[in-house]
Amino acid sequence: MIGDMLKQLRKNNKQTQQDLADFLGISRGTYAHYEINRREPDAATLIKLADYFHVSVDVLLSHKPVCDQSKEISGVALSAEETELLHKYRQVDPAKKASIQNFVNYLYIQEQQDRKEQEGA
Template sequence: MFGDVLHRLRKEKHLTQRELADKLSISRSALSLYESNKREPDFATLKKIADFFNVSLDYLLDREVGNTSTNDYKIPDYISEVLKDPDITQAFKELKNMSEEEIKSLAVHLYAIKLMRTKEKESKGTNKS
């Protein structure tokens, strides 16, 4: 239900009800009622919540979408192979506990690896002459 999703998203961001309510410009009591599924937000507030958490309204409303092309996405084989490694699987599970700063740092590291690989390929290509 909506309230359960909202509660989970708030906890994942390590926010109190007061902090989230302030960020959304709503009262803490309204947020509490949303999380306990005793009240539903209006459309404007719903959009504000979805934007804040960067999720779709379908996700926020805990709605399963029917057969659409986005549900037909198949995980590429190379990713499936990588995910068989228990250390990699554990690392991915840790993503939900990372701060925004840590996730950005991870992205920078991955980009650096890509740049190093590109430079290696380029140097191998110039050494062949």
């Protein structure tokens, strides 16, 4: 059920119910009802939760354990280093994640430019 998945994701990310409630702009009690399957989040809230946990809405609605789903991206297994990096990223304040994304994009562009220069040399 969705509550079980939300609880597992929250605990995996070392977040409190209050953290999620604050993010969603709801009371902790309302969020707690999601986790114990007394209430179901509406579609907009599901999307916010999926974005927060960096999973698809399908994952939230799935009965498959998160650990089985999070080890692959596009059919490619994550290394231990990639898994650790993703775990740390999930612990960062959402407002600061844009800086991390910008830095990684910068490094990626630099890497692409370096490859082009090496091919041209």
